[in-house]
Structure formats: structure tokens, C-alpha cells
Amino acid sequence: MTTTKPYCHYMTPTSPFARKVRMVVHECGFTDQVEEFNTRVRTPENEVLDVSALGKVPTLTGPDGLMLVDSTVICEYLDRLGGAPRLHHDIGPARWAASRLWSLSESLLESLAWRARELRRPVNERSPSFLSYETGRQARVYDWLDANLPFPSQRDVSAIGLVIAMDYADYRFPEDKWRTGRPNLQAWFEGEAARPAFQATLLPPQP
Numbered sequence: 590m591t592t593t594k595p596y597c598h599y600m601t602p603t604s605p606f607a608r609k610v611r612m613v614v615h616e617c618g619f620t621d622q623v624e625e626f627n628t629r630v631r632t633p634e635n636e637v638l639d640v641s642a643l644g645k646v647p648t649l650t651g652p653d654g655l656m657l658v659d660s661t662v663i664c665e666y667l668d669r670l671g672g673a674p675r676l677h678h679d680i681g682p683a684r685w686a687a688s689r690l691w692s693l694s695e696s697l698l699e700s701l702a703w704r705a706r707e708l709r710r711p712v713n714e715r716s717p718s719f720l721s722y723e724t725g726r727q728a729r730v731y732d733w734l735d736a737n738l739p740f741p742s743q744r745d746v747s748a749i750g751l752v753i754a755m756d757y758a759d760y761r762f763p764e765d766k767w768r769t770g771r772p773n774l775q776a777w778f779e780g781e782a783a784r785p786a787f788q789a790t791l792l793p794p795q796p
């Protein structure tokens with residue numbers, strides 16, 4: 590992959606994990622530094638395999654042979670590119686609060702992705718108990734968030750992770766109606782979803 594920009598972000602437009610990286614790039618004002626490259630995944634033609642044995646998105650390449658995988662690592666790397674980070678705290682209570690929210694939304698995203706993947710299997714190969722357990726986990730997390738979200742919302746990377754996870758829930762499972770009975774989570778989401786970085790990285794319409 591040749592690019593005129595110093596960094597290359599291997600991504601897919603529907604990946605919520607890659608979207609975290611895209612939002613950080615926008616929030617930090619680095620769109621002139623990071624080229625977005627739409628790759629294939631889970632096929633032998635996967636272009637990420639040219640740079641990473643893992644073959645997953647997001648993957649970031651850059652100067653001096655830099656190659657990073659995983660949204661958590663890539664987001665912090667990019668946030669520290671300009672010197673003082675804007676979206677990561679120093680070690681202390683605010684950092685751990687942000688880490689808790691970030692990890693929670695990461696696991697929520699994984700649960701949503703597993704559920705979506707299970708539903709792509711033929712009907713007779715799906716596990717109803719698996720689907721029901723993940724759906725229940727997601728509802729528990731929404732309830733916890735509605736009761737515990739910080740107001741006003743923290744301006745750090747954890748807000749990016751969570752707003753993306755909630756939007757992904759809408760994208761894959763609108764029938765869950767996560768807003769119903771959760772006014773705090775809904776209000777929090779609307780504030781975050783209005784930010785330009787969110788609007789600049791919207792997921793494509795469903796095929």
C-alpha cells in the first residue's frame with residue numbers, strides 16, 4: 590500500500606473497532622497524517638496480511654517500520670503523536686475510570702459482534718442459548734450504563750469507545766431498542782453522537 594501520508598490505517602467501513610481509530614484521528618486533527626485504506630478481511634486476498642500475521646482491522650503502519658494492531662493501542666499511540674495527549678489521562682483515578690468505561694464498551698462490542706456472527710450461520714447451526722446469553726449480557730450492561738454514566742460526560746477516549754458501541758448496537762440490533770427505559774444513556778448518547786468526529790465516521794447504510 591503506497592500513501593503520501595506518513596501513516597496508513599487498514600480498516601473496513603463497518604468495523605466499530607476501526608471506527609474508534611478513525612474518530613481519534615478526527616478528534617486529534619490528524620486526517621492529513623493518516624491515510625485510510627479499505628481492506629478485505631477473512632479472505633486470502635486480505636491486504637492486512639501483507640503487514641500483519643493477524644490480518645485484523647484496525648492495523649496501523651507508519652515510519653520506521655511501525656506496525657500496530659488493536660484499537661486500544663493504536664488510539665493511544667495516535668493521541669500521543671502530537672505530544673500532550675488530549676484523550677488519555679495520566680495514571681490516577683481519572684485514568685482508571687476511563688479504562689473501566691473503555692474496557693466495558695470493548696467487551697460490549699465483542700458481545701454484539703459475536704451475536705451478529707452467530708446470526709450469519711445457517712439457522713440449524715445457531716445456538717439459541719448462546720444468543721440468549723449474549724443478548725442478556727448486553728441488556729445488563731445497558732442498565733448499568735444508564736445508572737452509572739458520568740455526567741457531564743468525560744471528554745476522553747472512553748466516550749469514543751462507548752458512543753461507537755451504542756451506535757453499533759443500533760446498527761446490528763435496532764430491534765433491541767436499547768433507549769427504552771434508559772433516559773440517561775439516551776441523553777448521553779445524543780450529546781456524544783452530535784460531535785463532528787462521530788458524524789464524519791458514520792457506518793455505511795446496511796446492504
Ligand SMILES: N[C@@H](CCC(=O)N[C@@H](CS)C(=O)NCC(=O)O)C(=O)O
Pocket residue numbers: 603604605606607630631643644645646647658659660661
Ligand atoms: N480487539 C480488537 C478487535 C478487532 C476486530 O475484531 N476486528 C475485526 C473487524 S470488526 C476483524 O478484523 N475481523 C477479521 C478477522 O477476524 O480476521 C481491536 O480492538 O482492535
